């Protein structure tokens with residue numbers, strides 16, 4: 522079997538004006554859909570963060586993919602790694618999201634190959650990762666401070682007369698009471714049993730107050746996490762963490778860098794998690810040396826694929842860390858890949874992050890994926906368990922061409938609303 526076609530389609534999906542330490546989400550989030558087609562006409566698909574840089578880099582990989590057997594994934598990925606050379610941790614950048622390219626590309630190619638292998642062997646991807654350990658994978662409610670709107674061309678996708686999550690999703694969220702309303706609506710709609718609040722937007726006292734009120738509203742049965750994306754100083758984090766000791770399940774990237782995380786970790790009892798300071802295999806030796814976190818937030822899009830994520834899970838176990846999962850704005854192909862990984866991981870101590878409820882479109886046949894009591898049911902169909910909806914793909918590709926965005930830049934978007942706003946790596 523040989524891969525004969527590589528189709529790379531950049532798309533733009535509606536994204537609400539969510540706030541984070543890097544600024545404001547633009548009306549569209551950029552994703553890239555990759556499709557590999559074999560000489561026997563089997564198609565394998567994947568989804569990764571998008572933009573011009575990714576599209577160009579993926580295009581440069583065609584020669585390492587065309588003519589190769591998708592079952593020889595390691596050989597294909599090694600060719601790509603050799604071509605690009607190593608990416609260092611510095612290239613991740615200071616923003617809340619990972620700005621590297623190589624991990625994304627490896628993940629795109631690997632997931633699409635696995636989709637093909639699954640179809641050829643009549644097995645779901647989770648089976649190829651060691652088997653289905655759990656039939657349903659739990660996800661968490663991911664709360665955001667935000668401006669009014671749902672993103673996209675119109676800015677809104679329903680009238681103000683709606684109620685429940687469809688209405689709350691479009692509402693402004695800038696006060697503690699709004700956070701509580703958003704949490705209730707999202708948990709009621711999707712059945713989530715864990716909550717994460719994205720912080721780093723307002724001064725710590727306000728965000729900590731929101732967490733304390735969430736805790737008293739939901740009680741101990743709904744674990745809470747909080748993520749200010751590294752914009753607190755160590756002193757600020759020491760001060761405010763004390764108030765969160767009985768409130769949080771874990772605290773995600775309160776401060777920047779492994780050494781600062783380690784300093785904080787030695788002083789407080791809340792478990793610390795990261796998707797900012799230990800973000801690749803190269804970071805593991807210094808993570809162990811400094812003892813910088815308790816939990817690594819893996820993301821197959823950034824760590825180089827599903828098998829790499831299984832490896833990080835083993836490393837976590839070896840070095841006394843636990844694994845949780847990170848997300849960015851995404852559609853169903855990514856959600857399904859995360860679900861297969863979640864189904865196959867030997868241990869899954871935490872519900873996975875997902876931005877999916879904030880999105881409204883889909884690119885797979887059958888439309889939006891349903892959450893069942895806060896879980897996604899692991900597909901039993903071969904491969905990922907989804908096929909491309911080509912009409913939707915064309916429409917979202919047209920969005921990409923028309924929206925004028927070539928990369929994510931939350932600072933520029935924020936400056937459209939607050940012209941003097943500037944990104945600061947450490948703000949409080």
Ligand code: GKR
Nearest residue numbers: 541617618796847848849850
């Ligand atoms: O979507 O604004 C966002 C998040 O801040 C995202 O960029 C982060 O990568 O969710 C992510 C995180 O856990 O840091």
Ligand code: MG
Nearest residue numbers: 748773774796
């Ligand atoms: Mg994070």
